[in-house]
Amino acid sequence: MSDNDYTNLLVFENTRGVILAERECRKKGFKCLAVPVPRELSSQCGIALEIEERKKSEIIEFLRTLDKPFKVFDKNNPTKFQNNKNCKL
Amino acid sequence: MMDDFNGYFDNAATSFPKPKEVGIETLKYLNEIGGPYGRSFYGKSLQVSRVVEYTRCMLGDFLGTDCADNIVFTLNATAAINTVVKGLDLDNKEILYSPLEHNAVMRPLVELEKNKNVSLKKLASESDGCVDLKKLPDFITDKTGLVIISHQSNVNGVIQPINEIKSIIGDVPILVDVAQSAGHIDIKIDENGFDFVAVTGHKGLLGPTGTGCLYIKEPKKLKQFMEGGTGSKSESFDTPEYLPDRFEAGTPNIAGIFGLYGALLSKPEECHSFIDFQIFLDDVKSIDGYKVYCANDLYRQGELFSISCSFTDISNLGLLLYEKYNIQTRVGLHCAPLAHKTINTYPNGTLRIAPSLYHSSDDFRFFVAALIDIKEEFES
Numbered sequence: 001m002s003d004n005d006y007t008n009l010l011v012f013e014n015t016r017g018v019i020l021a022e023r024e025c026r027k028k029g030f031k032c033l034a035v036p037v038p039r040e041l042s043s044q045c046g047i048a049l050e051i052e053e054r055k056k057s058e059i060i061e062f063l064r065t066l067d068k069p070f071k072v073f074d075k076n077n078p079t080k081f082q083n084n085k086n087c088k089l
Numbered sequence: 090m091m092d093d094f095n096g097y098f099d100n101a102a103t104s105f106p107k108p109k110e111v112g113i114e115t116l117k118y119l120n121e122i123g124g125p126y127g128r129s130f131y132g133k134s135l136q137v138s139r140v141v142e143y144t145r146c147m148l149g150d151f152l153g154t155d156c157a158d159n160i161v162f163t164l165n166a167t168a169a170i171n172t173v174v175k176g177l178d179l180d181n182k183e184i185l186y187s188p189l190e191h192n193a194v195m196r197p198l199v200e201l202e203k204n205k206n207v208s209l210k211k212l213a214s215e216s217d218g219c220v221d222l223k224k225l226p227d228f229i230t231d232k233t234g235l236v237i238i239s240h241q242s243n244v245n246g247v248i249q250p251i252n253e254i255k256s257i258i259g260d261v262p263i264l265v266d267v268a269q270s271a272g273h274i275d276i277k278i279d280e281n282g283f284d285f286v287a288v289t290g291h292k293g294l295l296g297p298t299g300t301g302c303l304y305i306k307e308p309k310k311l312k313q314f315m316e317g318g319t320g321s322k323s324e325s326f327d328t329p330e331y332l333p334d335r336f337e338a339g340t341p342n343i344a345g346i347f348g349l350y351g352a353l354l355s356k357p358e359e360c361h362s363f364i365d366f367q368i369f370l371d372d373v374k375s376i377d378g379y380k381v382y383c384a385n386d387l388y389r390q391g392e393l394f395s396i397s398c399s400f401t402d403i404s405n406l407g408l409l410l411y412e413k414y415n416i417q418t419r420v421g422l423h424c425a426p427l428a429h430k431t432i433n434t435y436p437n438g439t440l441r442i443a444p445s446l447y448h449s450s451d452d453f454r455f456f457v458a459a460l461i462d463i464k465e466e467f468e469s
Binding site: 014015022035 | 126127128129130138139142143329331
């Protein structure tokens with residue numbers, strides 16, 4: 001899997017959100033990677049989740065059911081906010 | 090002396106032995122994984138964060154709630170109780186408590202009374218300290234701000250009817266201290282609508298000391314009493330509003346939580362049944378010279394009780410049990426003077442017998458034989 005496969009970045013409000021999202025993604029067979037939150041987005045020391053491009057819609061739709069607020073960003077252009085539904089950050 | 094006799098009868102203080110998984114997981118963290126919780130993205134830190142969050146989920150399952158998000162880790166049940174007593178707005182309110190409360194409840198309450206305009210009221214009870222449900226409604230007023238109930242007494246093992254109590258008090262918040270009952274009795278938070286539940290990890294859950302948690306049904310009603318770094322919202326001096334971050338400032342006891350994770354993963358086999366325990370209790374009751382302090386009704390009896398004796402003082406009895414039979418018990422007030430006042434054993438206290446699931450009926454029989462031996466020696 002190349003870097004180009006992971007072009008979307010999910011930022012959660014806390015570690016619990018990331019860990020549970022990661023676990024549920026893996027249970028469903030979705031691939032994801034934990035990465036530091038880009039400095040352009042936040043100066044916090046938290047973790048973000050990269051998700052695979054080809055299943056982006058499916059994953060986002062699925063994660064919305066978890067009641068763990070998150071924002072979706074373009075990894076290569078993090079300041080470009082993609083989606084603010086279900087987000088209370 | 091039995092070769093394989095388990096002489097540790099102080100499990101109400103802390104459990105021993107622990108399941109082997111407790112040591113394995115704790116050492117795995119200390120020797121192999123290391124790393125912080127919730128602060129970094131690299132493998133070690135992620136692995137730690139996973140274990141901490143999975144443990145939180147397991148505690149939710151264990152305590153009967155779907156809202157593990159509303160569980161925050163604490164040092165112990167005492168810290169959890171203090172979080173509620175100090176964090177709720179109780180000014181001009183009445184606080185009701187059971188007559189078997191531990192100092193983990195009484196000391197924070199008395200301190201609160203010194204500093205705030207609160208009124209403390211002890212609930213009516215039966216002779217064993219079990220809350221009198223018929224009289225309970227008379228205590229509830231429009232000023233009642235909190236009801237605090239220790240689910241299982243650490244002195245005589247009385248199990249309070251917490252489900253019925255919550256049902257009677259309705260919307261009045263209840264803080265249930267399950268320090269002695271968790272791991273022995275199903276708690277069922279969601280089913281009963283408990284507002285706050287204070288848990289320790291090192292007793293019935295068989296985890297390490299320095300672990301515990303607090304369940305908070307409505308976090309907005311509770312203020313945190315400590316602020317600090319959480320690894321989230323780091324650009325702000327304000328504490329995050331969301332859970333668990335708001336109540337978990339600073340690095341948690343990660344090694345302890347790994348141990349608790351091991352405890353919750355373990356499936357220790359019970360070495361005795363409740364009937365074996367009942368026989369043990371009845372056998373002790375039947376020996377002349379000893380007085381047993383337990384629940385009036387067997388169905389309200391948890392697996393611990395206290396004794397006193399007529400032929401020597403309990404400190405000497407405790408020493409003889411230890412020196413001659415390697416039986417380890419706890420003598421005194423057990424940090425629960427209120428409970429001892431309730432059952433008329435204040436100020437001397439009692440000798441407490443608190444077995445664990447690892448005790449067999451042979452261990453119980455050996456204990457009974459030791460009590461008979463000691464009594465006969467005094468008679469001869």
